[in-house]
Amino acid sequence: METADAILDALKGLVPGLAATFGRSCEVVLHDHRLGDRSVVAVAGEVTGRHVGGATSEIGLRMLARGDAAEPELNYVTRTESGRVIKSSTLPLRDGEGRVFGALCVNLDVTALRQAGDLLADLAGLAPATIPATTFTDDFDEVVDAVVRAEELALAKPVDSLQRRERLRLLKALDERGVFAVRGAAPRIAARLGISRASLYTDLAECRRG
Known part of the structure; x- marks a missing residue:
């Protein structure tokens, strides 16, 4: 094997x-x-x-x-x-x-x-197709920031000003995008959101239960 x-x-x-x-x-x-x-x-x-x-x-x-x-x-x-x-x-x-x-x-x-x-x-009078942007970098923090910025645009407000209900939606979206599958990502996200690690893990567990 x-x-x-x-x-x-x-x-x-x-x-x-x-x-x-x-x-x-x-x-x-x-x-x-x-x-x-x-x-x-x-x-x-x-x-x-x-x-x-x-x-x-x-x-x-x-x-x-x-x-x-x-x-x-x-x-x-x-x-x-x-x-x-x-x-x-x-x-x-x-x-x-x-x-x-x-x-x-x-x-x-x-x-x-x-x-x-x-x-x-x-x-030919045709509009060019829109191409999505992707962050290619050696620095994982830049990848995390790119993912968070995309969610900020969707929420139309900065992530460090979210109410808890909004933060739960954000964490669910980040989880679905695979961010938390990378070891060490959770502390980075907690710092970006301005919350403690304990709060983040509590909120993430609630998202996954839901």
Whole structure:
């Protein structure tokens, strides 16, 4: 039966070759979710600028939220904060018992292709499609802030001014987005909300009961 460590060791040797196959516009990132907020264990390519010891993205959090029911997410398109357009596929990794423990991600920088497509769409009188933004960074705090900011926009008020009923809705949304599946995320969220860890754990337990 293959262990998680054996699978990761095998894939680490493949990561540079996979990236080189697609050239300079490709990046391959290997994640070990057991490491919490520093899940990147191998990376080849420079598309998102992450390094070994870096963090997962909102997409990775979404996969974490699904646990062992996670499925591959293929050929989705996102936009970085710098405006680069990335086409990606994220493949969950399972050990010999079927438990998801990590992910292999392939990112292709398709900015130039997207710009050409937008030009053709403009000539044809078509509106370009909106591309969602994703936070690719080595710093997990930046990923947490991006997720919280998205919920702030939905609530139309800062999270540190929420009433408890509103805070419960926020925590439920964050939980569904996989934030609390990362070890060490809870204290960061508590600080962001201006509440104690004990209060956060109490509220989170109530959300999950509901």
